[in-house]
Amino acid sequence: MTMTTSNPLLKPVYIFGPVRFxxxxxxxxxxxxxxxxxxxxxxxxxxxxxxxxxxxGAFTLANYVEVFTRNYYVKGLRNxxxxxxxxxxGACLIGxxxxxxxxxxxxxxxxxxxxxxxxxxxxxxxxGAYAWIMMLGANGFITNFFKGLGLNLPTIxxxxxxxxxxxxxFFPFVFLMTKTALGSVNKSFEDAAExxxxxxxxxxxxxxxxxxxxxxxxxxxxxxxxxxxxxxxPAILGRGFRTLSTIAYSAYTSELGGKPTMxxxxxxxxxxxxxxxxxIQRRFLSKRRYASALTNRPxxxxxxxxxxxxAHAFCYAVVITAMFPTLVVVYTSILExxxxxxxxxxxxxxxxxxxxxxxEAIFNSFRFSLIAVAVIAVFSGLIxxxxxxxxxxxxxxxxxxxxxxxxxxxxxxxxGFVTTFRSGWYDLTGTGLIxxxxxxxxxxxxxxxxxxxxxxQIKPSLEEAAVNLGASPLRAFVSVTVPLILxxxxxxxxxxxxTAINELSSTLILYNSKTVTxxxxxxxxxxxxxxxxAAALSTILLVCSGLCVYAVFLLADDRESSFV
Amino acid sequence: MxxxxxxxxxxxxxxxxxxxxxxxxxxxxxxxxxxxxxxxxKTTLLRTIAGFHFQDSGTILVNGREIQNMPAHKxxxxxxxxxxxxxxxxxxTDNVAFGLKRKKIxxxxxxxxxxxxxxxxxxEELAHRMPHExxxxxxxRVGLARAIAVDPTVLLMDEPLSNLxxxxxxxxxxxxxxxxxxxxxxxxxxxxxxxxxxAMSDVVCVMFGGIIQQAASPFEIYRNPANRFVANFVGxxxxxxxxxxxxxxxxxxxSDLKVRSIxxxxxxxxxxVSVRPxxxxxSRGSHAASDDMLTFDGNIRQISFIGRELEVHGKTxxxxxxxxxxxxxxxxxxxxxxxxxxxxxxxxxxxxxxxxETGRRLS
Numbered sequence: 001m002t003m004t005t006s007n008p009l010l011k012p013v014y015i016f017g018p019v020r021f022x023x024x025x026x027x028x029x030x031x032x033x034x035x036x037x038x039x040x041x042x043x044x045x046x047x048x049x050x051x052x053x054x055x056x057g058a059f060t061l062a063n064y065v066e067v068f069t070r071n072y073y074v075k076g077l078r079n080x081x082x083x084x085x086x087x088x089x090g091a092c093l094i095g096x097x098x099x100x101x102x103x104x105x106x107x108x109x110x111x112x113x114x115x116x117x118x119x120x121x122x123x124x125x126x127x128g129a130y131a132w133i134m135m136l137g138a139n140g141f142i143t144n145f146f147k148g149l150g151l152n153l154p155t156i157x158x159x160x161x162x163x164x165x166x167x168x169x170f171f172p173f174v175f176l177m178t179k180t181a182l183g184s185v186n187k188s189f190e191d192a193a194e195x196x197x198x199x200x201x202x203x204x205x206x207x208x209x210x211x212x213x214x215x216x217x218x219x220x221x222x223x224x225x226x227x228x229x230x231x232x233x234p235a236i237l238g239r240g241f242r243t244l245s246t247i248a249y250s251a252y253t254s255e256l257g258g259k260p261t262m263x264x265x266x267x268x269x270x271x272x273x274x275x276x277x278x279x280i281q282r283r284f285l286s287k288r289r290y291a292s293a294l295t296n297r298p299x300x301x302x303x304x305x306x307x308x309x310x311a312h313a314f315c316y317a318v319v320i321t322a323m324f325p326t327l328v329v330v331y332t333s334i335l336e337x338x339x340x341x342x343x344x345x346x347x348x349x350x351x352x353x354x355x356x357x358x359x360e361a362i363f364n365s366f367r368f369s370l371i372a373v374a375v376i377a378v379f380s381g382l383i384x385x386x387x388x389x390x391x392x393x394x395x396x397x398x399x400x401x402x403x404x405x406x407x408x409x410x411x412x413x414x415x416g417f418v419t420t421f422r423s424g425w426y427d428l429t430g431t432g433l434i435x436x437x438x439x440x441x442x443x444x445x446x447x448x449x450x451x452x453x454x455x456x457q458i459k460p461s462l463e464e465a466a467v468n469l470g471a472s473p474l475r476a477f478v479s480v481t482v483p484l485i486l487x488x489x490x491x492x493x494x495x496x497x498x499t500a501i502n503e504l505s506s507t508l509i510l511y512n513s514k515t516v517t518x519x520x521x522x523x524x525x526x527x528x529x530x531x532x533x534a535a536a537l538s539t540i541l542l543v544c545s546g547l548c549v550y551a552v553f554l555l556a557d558d559r560e561s562s563f564v
Numbered sequence: 565m566x567x568x569x570x571x572x573x574x575x576x577x578x579x580x581x582x583x584x585x586x587x588x589x590x591x592x593x594x595x596x597x598x599x600x601x602x603x604x605x606k607t608t609l610l611r612t613i614a615g616f617h618f619q620d621s622g623t624i625l626v627n628g629r630e631i632q633n634m635p636a637h638k639x640x641x642x643x644x645x646x647x648x649x650x651x652x653x654x655x656x657t658d659n660v661a662f663g664l665k666r667k668k669i670x671x672x673x674x675x676x677x678x679x680x681x682x683x684x685x686x687x688e689e690l691a692h693r694m695p696h697e698x699x700x701x702x703x704x705r706v707g708l709a710r711a712i713a714v715d716p717t718v719l720l721m722d723e724p725l726s727n728l729x730x731x732x733x734x735x736x737x738x739x740x741x742x743x744x745x746x747x748x749x750x751x752x753x754x755x756x757x758x759x760x761x762x763a764m765s766d767v768v769c770v771m772f773g774g775i776i777q778q779a780a781s782p783f784e785i786y787r788n789p790a791n792r793f794v795a796n797f798v799g800x801x802x803x804x805x806x807x808x809x810x811x812x813x814x815x816x817x818x819s820d821l822k823v824r825s826i827x828x829x830x831x832x833x834x835x836x837v838s839v840r841p842x843x844x845x846x847s848r849g850s851h852a853a854s855d856d857m858l859t860f861d862g863n864i865r866q867i868s869f870i871g872r873e874l875e876v877h878g879k880t881x882x883x884x885x886x887x888x889x890x891x892x893x894x895x896x897x898x899x900x901x902x903x904x905x906x907x908x909x910x911x912x913x914x915x916x917x918x919x920x921e922t923g924r925r926l927s
Binding site: 022459461462464465466467468469470471472473475476480483484 | 636652
């Protein structure tokens with residue numbers, strides 16, 4: 001046997017240790033570059049600005065000192081935590097029982113209940129807020145109805161209104177996650193508890209609930225993070241009750257032109273709360289991992305008598321109450337208006353006004369969202385491949401970075417974009433591009449998550465077989481991987497689209513007259529008292545989201561968990 | 565067909581040495597099996613040859629040509645996967661044609677090649693089925709047809725039968741061997757099933773801890789294991805505690821049970837005396853040793869009648885567990901737990917090893 005010496009030119013190229021340079025190395029570099037520019041840089045610049053003195057530009061900690069000492073900010077912080085925690089608590093208090101009833105008892109119209117819960121989820125929260133004003137505001141129809149009976153209801157404005165809206169808006173997260181978990185608890189555990197002498201209630205609190213606690217807490221943490229970052233609800237219902245997100249927004253608008261130091265500092269405090277909450281939950285969960293084989297599926301029980309009635313009444317009361325604001329919005333959209341006043345007749349003039357006054361909002365919303373989602377789809381495929389198939393430090397980092405957009409409030413991201421993409425040489429603010437970019441980075445995780453879940457179910461040997469048969473890595477990806485992850489890719493893209501087209505908090509900072517989107521236009525219309533126009537636009541938005549939900553239902557295997 | 569030379573292949577995962585200076589020569593047309601417990605490095609070696617892992621150092625030559633730095637898709641080695649890896653979105657025909665299309669062969673030529681591959685694995689009738697309509701055994705036939713359709717230089721098989729049920733496994737292994745012989749295809753086969761390895765291979769290479777323990781014909785591996793690990797892993801074996809005394813005689817614990825004398829000046833060492841269960845004889849009562857036979861007393865612990873043969877578990881008075889496989893006779897079947905018996909084996913059947921998991925063979 002002769003030994004041939006290796007040609008040095010054929011030696012492998014090492015970049016990160018012994019990694020060969022191939023298509024996927026190039027894609028790793030591309031993804032890192034994109035995430036660096038669109039995610040790390042804006043957040044870092046926001047972080048940097050928060051340590052600058054507003055006037056002199058010198059390094060200072062004064063901004064943080066101000067947030068934690070000045071009454072205005074401390075109160076905002078306390079308000080944020082109050083509505084966040086109580087909203088989350090409310091969501092758990094109705095979400096967990098709803099999940100338990102629908103997972104374990106025979107409830108008629110179960111699919112309808114889940115569908116309504118998902119529709120609640122995809123409707124923008126500020127639509128709910130303003131619908132509650134129409135019902136329970138100073139001049140709301142329910143308020144007026146009770147006034148006619150001589151009863152003065154408390155108005156919806158203030159902390160309790162915000163908590164109510166958060167509870168009814170975010171409970172589906174707790175509901176859907178808990179329900180999925182309840183469906184996969186091995187019944188043997190519950191049988192064992194019963195065998196050891198637990199009654200039904202003890203069994204629930206000592207065995208079932210602890211077993212699904214990881215799912216409940218994950219649902220709760222999503223509620224909490226979204227409540228804290230929510231801008232539309234406190235902006236519309238606050239009336240002097242300020243949370244950190246409304247404080248940040250008004251600080252930003254009043255600091256226009258100057259450095260948005262206070263807006264940025266407040267936003268970062270908001271973000272820190274979310275991260276802290278997530279960190280605590282993760283620490284807590286790390287000791288509570290329950291793997292169990294689903295050998296003994298949970299059974300669905302038929303309740304009798306008043307228990308049966310009670311369970312049905314509870315389930316339907318929850319979803320109908322939560323859906324009610326949305327129905328009010330749809331109803332309002334077909335009422336004739338004269339400025340802010342409803343004339344009491346039916347008609348389509350609000351829709352006519354949409355076509356006359358705000359066609360560009362619809363056009364922009366679709367244009368921006370569709371472009372963003374197209375790019376998201378491509379990157380979701382690439383990133384999920386890197387995360388699932390290339391297990392190394394770099395892909396691990398990308399995986400962690402995919403959590404970040406969930407945690408960064410839209411306001412923070414938008415201010416970061418402004419400070420990053422507006423400089424002496426270039427200015428992207430006010431362009432459609434910057435809105436597409438922010439939609440892309442904020443909604444990318446939805447696409448990546450769904451695609452990643454799909455890809456994890458596909459055996460890596462399939463791609464290896466393709467490569468072994470002579471397909472280049474790119475070819476193997478296109479001809480084998482992509483067709484197999486297509487369902488996940490489509491569901492992820494639909495989820496990205498639903499959330500992108502409903503985006504308000506970041507676009508509100510980045511829009512100008514040429515780049516108005518539907519949610520921005522709705523928000524402005526509500527503030528201007530143009531309820532008819534707002535209702536018609538909201539209905540259009542709801543129909544779009546509803547159609548996407550329907551499409552997800554047709555395509556996804558596990559419909560409900562696609563949404564959380 | 566091609567010969568394969570693996571020279572000094574080394575591969576580590578962090579501090580763990582997965583492959584330690586692997587040297588293998590495989591003759592053209594040979595059926596070469598890598599056998600070992602999970603984690604022994606056999607699959608790592610196979611995947612390194614396929615190009616799914618890259619070695620830290622060393623050379624892989626196919627027909628004298630270096631392939632160790634080529635990307636996987638250019639190596640031209642066929643592979644059959646443990647989980648079949650049949651593309652679920654492509655029909656049987658499209659699966660088999662997949663590799664041919666990558667070779668830029670005209671479609672007129674692809675058709676007969678696909679048909680030929682499907683004929684070889686006896687799947688002509690299922691050409692238009694989708695994978696989910698096939699059984700596991702049929703899917704693996706598609707995997708094989710797909711691999712051989714592209715005329716690979718070497719065929720790699722990664723435990724291709726381990727996901728099939730026992731009966732099918734035996735049927736398919738005969739068929740695999742027949743196809744391999746007919747085509748004269750150099751094959752590297754990975755398995756943890758020693759029976760499969762012995763039944764199919766020209767050469768069996770036993771691996772453990774990333775190190776080749778022995779590479780030889782199935783008969784040599786079984787009859788002349790190179791070390792204690794091979795003796796233990798391939799086939800059943802008894803290991804009796806022994807010593808080499810100060811005179812260099814290997815004895816079973818007490819000096820009146822001498823196995824044989826050892827050359828090479830070894831003395832005062834603890835050893836293991838191995839003897840295959842089929843070489844152990846069992847009889848009632850107490851019998852003296854002869855020139856050939858070594859005998860020792862013990863008691864029956866368990867008797868299992870498994871049809872063709874009788875399996876006897878016993879414990880010697882020296883404290884060793886002994887297993888014997890015997891032709892069932894009515895006398896032996898009458899034995900009960902606790903009965904005193906004599907175990908005996910021919911001294912020539914015993915192989916002596918140093919103690920330790922991979923203890924060296926002494927004689």
